[in-house]
Amino acid sequence: MPARSSPAPTAAPAKPATPALSPAQQALRKLGLVRDIDLALHLPLRYEDETRITLLKNAREGEVAQIEAEVVSSEVQQRPRRLLKVVVDDGSGRCELTFFSFYPSHLKTLAVGARLRLRGEIRGGFWGRQMLHPAFRQAGGELPQALTPVYPTVAQLPQAYLRRAIASALQRVALPETIPAPLLPPLAVFDRQTGLQGPWMLRDALHFLHHPQPDVALATLEDHSHPAWQRLKAEELLAQQLSQHAARQQRARLRAPVLTPGAQDLPGQLQAALPFALTGAQQRVVAEINADLALARPMHRLLQGDVGAGKTVVAALAALRAIEAGWQCALMAPTEILAEQHFGKLVDWLTPLLAPLGLQVAWLAGAQKKKERAAMLALVESGAAALVVGTHAVIQEQVQFARLGLAVIDEQHRFGVAQRLALRQKLSHQGMEPHLLMMSATPIPRTLAMTYYADLDVSTIDELPPGRTPIVTRVIADSRKDEVIARLAPQLAAGRQVYWVCPLIEESEALDLSNATATHAELAAALPGVQVGLLHSRMAAAEKKAVMQAFKDGALGLLVATTVIEVGVDVPNASLMVIEHAERFGLSQLHQLRGRVGRGAAASACVLLYSVGDSGRLGESARERLQAMAETTDGFEIARRDLEIRGPGEFLGARQSGDALLRFADLATDTVLLAWARETAPVMLAQHPQLAREHIARWLGGRADFLKA
Structure with a gap:
């Protein structure tokens, strides 16, 4: 009987190839426009009025007008530079069009006898009316019934493609109200059909802002004062406040080491050895930090003070509080120069206190030699390094702390949110988070603290040590x-x-x-x-x-x-x-x-x-x-003016996350809406938790985690 041959192995079915994205689709992703709601919330920068045709004789100089006219002459001129001159006539007057860049297809469209619909700024000139590089297409077809939106975009993403994508998303996207009616912001507008006052619903506001009627006051759209804009800003501020309050609630459920005073009183020993006394403001913030460290939930505190206010000594006292309770402390600074300066100061201050206990201050930086780095990593892992000072090297995966109880981040806005989160997760193997103290010499204006730091406690050193010269x-x-x-x-x-x-x-x-x-x-x-x-x-x-x-x-x-x-x-x-x-x-x-x-x-x-x-x-x-x-020279006044000039991004380290955290609301002008959002957020979380989660997901998507950092 012949041997039975083994069946040939069958090849695994090939996975269907993922279709390659077109340049326009790639550009959409670059803008973060992935979900239908992302597209729906991508609002116009400005609008063009293509709803009416203006006769040239009625067009005012300096205004943008749309005309319909016939080409009466078209000529490419070579001197003094190559350009295209076209003259059109709409029956009430003539206008000269100038194009400095053009293609062969343009010459065909702009040929003598063609009837065009043109839109551009009307200018006066020696030879009569002129338009420079107007938008143009063949005349005919019905005029739009709403203003034409002009969206923020990038290369490879034409306005026409973006308009179609957004219009399509608006048809598909579900926009159920996530704010219960009794909690809606006090925004109303006159309804022409019913003659009644009524609140703007989110769907109505979005559809209106993408395609406003031509009779709307353009100024109210441009300065975002229109009730539809106000509704969008209220929604955005509420999402941000909900995220912050939810983060605070989540943090309250986390466990952290309880750092109680030890018998050695290391902080007291340091203060006695220092050649200066703490200012009243320093003593106040030390007390605030100590109260947090004594709790079983993670401290999440920002220590702010002007340049030279003495934040480092406050951080040293907090570190000693952690060390005498049997835990380690890590201090991370954004540059090697700053980290080295901290290291030098802290070694001088703490070594006399730590050496008798068999502990030391360790140094971690990217430029370290392999042998030195290995020795430092061993000290950190064994717990012999009570305080670890360094740059981004502190958060690398191979850095294993024995018992990290306190993390201090200096110039916190210089770090990306992912880096701040990485340091907080160094105790996750024990099912806990370290206490977190963030320091900044860029004081946070009050409106910013209210908005972005709703889940953060803020301590302020508001006086300089004596002897500082103006x-x-x-x-x-x-x-x-x-x-x-x-x-x-x-x-x-x-x-x-x-x-x-x-x-x-x-x-x-x-x-x-x-x-x-x-x-x-x-x-x-x-x-x-x-x-x-x-x-x-x-x-x-x-x-x-x-x-x-x-x-x-x-x-x-x-x-x-x-x-x-x-x-x-x-x-x-x-x-x-x-x-x-x-x-x-x-x-x-x-x-x-x-x-x-x-x-x-x-x-x-x-x-x-x-x-x-x-x-x-x-x-x-x-x-x-x-x-x-x-x-x-007042850092708080500087910060207030900086917020006015630049907005909140730099204060928050937002650039590193790649996202603008507030797209529509303005902290300087939307104080009433901010107050409403602050009052509404805790009520929604308590009474309507599912709606609160849906609201955060709609507005923030994956960015909610960034706000927790």
Whole structure:
């Protein structure tokens, strides 16, 4: 009997290939427009009125008008540059159209005898009416019944495609009301059909804003004061408040180590050893932090204080509270220079207290050698490292804490939310979260704290230690740069030290700014006999450290630096700072830089050199920033003005998450809606939890986790 052959193995059925996305679909994803609700909430930037035809004789100069006219001449001109000139006549007058860029297909559409529908700004000229690059298409067809929306978009995503995608999504998307009727915001509008006042429903508001009727006052759409816009802003603010309050409730259910005072009283020993006494504000915030650490739920507290207010010593006292309770503390800073400065201070302060207990302060940074890093990781894992100081290296996977009880994040807005979350999850293997203390020298304006930090407790150090000298700020055009350099010599001769800050490391074609290297050479040549140092972010860590140490030791009289010296650097003998191209810096960054001087007894000054560029004048926001710097050194006032100028993104570290956290609402003008959202959120969570979850999912999607960080 012949041997039975084995059946040939059957190939696994091939998975159907995922169809490749078109460039337009990829562009939609780039904008975050994935769900139907995402498209529905992608609202127009502005509108075009294509609902009516205007006769040329009735069109006013400067207005955007839509006309229907016949082409009477069409000519490509080669001099002085290649352009297309077309003349059209609508029976009431003629208009000349100019196109600086055009394609062969345009020549066909714009041929003599063609009847066109054109839309553009009417201009007057020597030869009569003109339009520059108007939109055009063949005449005919019914006029739209609503204003035409113009949406925010990116390359590869034409307006026509985006309009179709949004119109289609609006037809499909379910928009049930998630706000119970008794809790709706007090917004009403006159209903023309019924003659009754009634609240705007979400579906009505969205459909209206995508396709408003031509008789609506355009100003109310542009400034977002229309009741339909108000309804959208109320919904958005409520989603944000619901997310924050829900995060606070979730955190209250989590467990954290209870950090009670120990018999050694390490914080008391540190205070007794310090050469200065804590200010009243420092004592108050220490008490607030200690009260949180004694609870079995995770502290989630922001410690804010102006530059030089003494946040580091408060963090040290909190760390000692954790250590004497038998737990570890981690302190993470955004730059190696700042982390090293913290490490140096904390080693000096804490080593005399920790060494007798067999504990030490460990250092973790990306630039560490392998052997040194391995030794530090072993100390952290064993628990012998009671305090771990470092950069992003602290949150890497291989860093295993024995008992992490407290995490401190300095300049928290400089970290992405994923990084902040990673540090909080270092205790998850024990089913707990560490207490979290975030520090910021960028004070949070009250409206921002109310909005974005509804789930966060805020402690404020609102007084500076005694002995800090006031800083005089001068705003000077860079045409007087030589005068400024000449005035450096007497300061340096008197033994003072100077920072000179530049925005770029090397030349950029896009931004015609001085670079640090060229400025270093220029100042060294202009100030013979003065030791001029150079510090920028592309230098090796050891080189940066050596330069900074030489400046601290007084071996360098002048330090030319990029913004790596923005935070944390403490040289009491430095009494003058010059910031070149100050108009290019953000307000909070200028304030941080200025905080590097005025740390000693000598009178200190900050000079803001600005350039007007080709325009011959400063932009409005740049002028406001420099004016604010000249008028106040109060970090809270600076923060308030910064919020007005830039909005909330920078305060929150929102850039790192890639999302604008408020798209429609304005914290400065929508205070009534914000108050309503703050009152409504806890009521909804308590009485309508399912609707609250649906509301958060609709508005925030996956971004809700970012708000918890």
